[in-house]
Amino acid sequence: MRWTINDSGSQAGRLAVVTGANIGLGYETALALAGRGCAVVLACRNLDKAKAASARLRAQHSAAEIECMELDLTRLKSVHHFATTFAKRYQSLDLLINNAGIMMPPYALSEDGFESQLAANHLGHFAMTGLMLPLLANIPGSRIVSLSSLAHKWGEIRLDDPQFEKGYSRYAAYCQSKLACLIFSYELNRRLQAAGIKTLSVAAHPGVAATNLAHYFPKFLSIFFPLVCQSAADGALPTLYAALGSDINGGDYCGPRSMGQMRGAPIKVGSNRRSRDEATAKKLWRMSEQLSHVQYRF
């Protein structure tokens, strides 16, 4: 049986934060959640784009409860500001969808001195999740969904040179960041369980979906994209399944079923041995705490 959003039941009375929700998979995730009655905070780096997305969303679901809040994951100051502002407005959170991301940009350092893909895809979400955890912890049914990628398979956590100071490969940096997202999701779940916290940490990947993410992709490869791509709405289904599926456990990883997980119905999928290595997970966690200056309180 193919899982669809209609299998999730009403989400009325629940609240979700979706990072990078103005476009692509994040927008489709927010749209589907709002369609089930969930209130959604669009956490975006550009408020004008977020407001435009909110208007598009309301055109489809006029009663949707949508709020736009500014969040730039490459700026730790912005992550702290988001978390503080959010905690003043809301007492709890049901779903945190760590969706925002960038792929293969030219080399750049973030305001805090981190390689931009590690900053946006992993470290920003690591900090954000740690700061938001008190609002999620033990809320019945609460989940944290982290977006990884098929690219995790080619990733390596370069503990001796995570910022690519010895030479930049945009491809290796993307793969590292997406492997980090997956390792983080698994390790977070282990730590939540060890602390007796019922919140689930679940990972997802969309396969290959037609979005703006391929902006920096080599042009010759873009020719093959339409042959394998699924729509952004279909690409969001593994995220939605991870967030709402009734048979999901903490530590699960969801992705599409067909064509080597590039497209198709959302199912639980496996991941490589590197992503499950607990020694690397502990080292990555320690490094992420040191770089982000965010200590988790379980």
Ligand SMILES: NC(=O)c1ccc[n+]([C@@H]2O[C@H](COP(=O)([O-])OP(=O)(O)OC[C@H]3O[C@@H](n4cnc5c(N)ncnc54)[C@H](OP(=O)(O)O)[C@@H]3O)[C@@H](O)[C@H]2O)c1
């Ligand atoms: N599409 C795929 O085939 C694919 C495959 C594997 C994994 N993924 C993952 O899926 C996630 C969503 O990507 P997408 O395909 O929907 O790409 P997208 O269309 O490019 O959307 C990315 C979103 O992330 C936001 N973002 C980027 N940097 C940010 C930052 N520093 N702070 C806050 N928000 C930021 C973007 O904001 P702006 O609009 O302001 O740039 C945009 O809203 C990513 O984590 C990506 O790695 C996608």
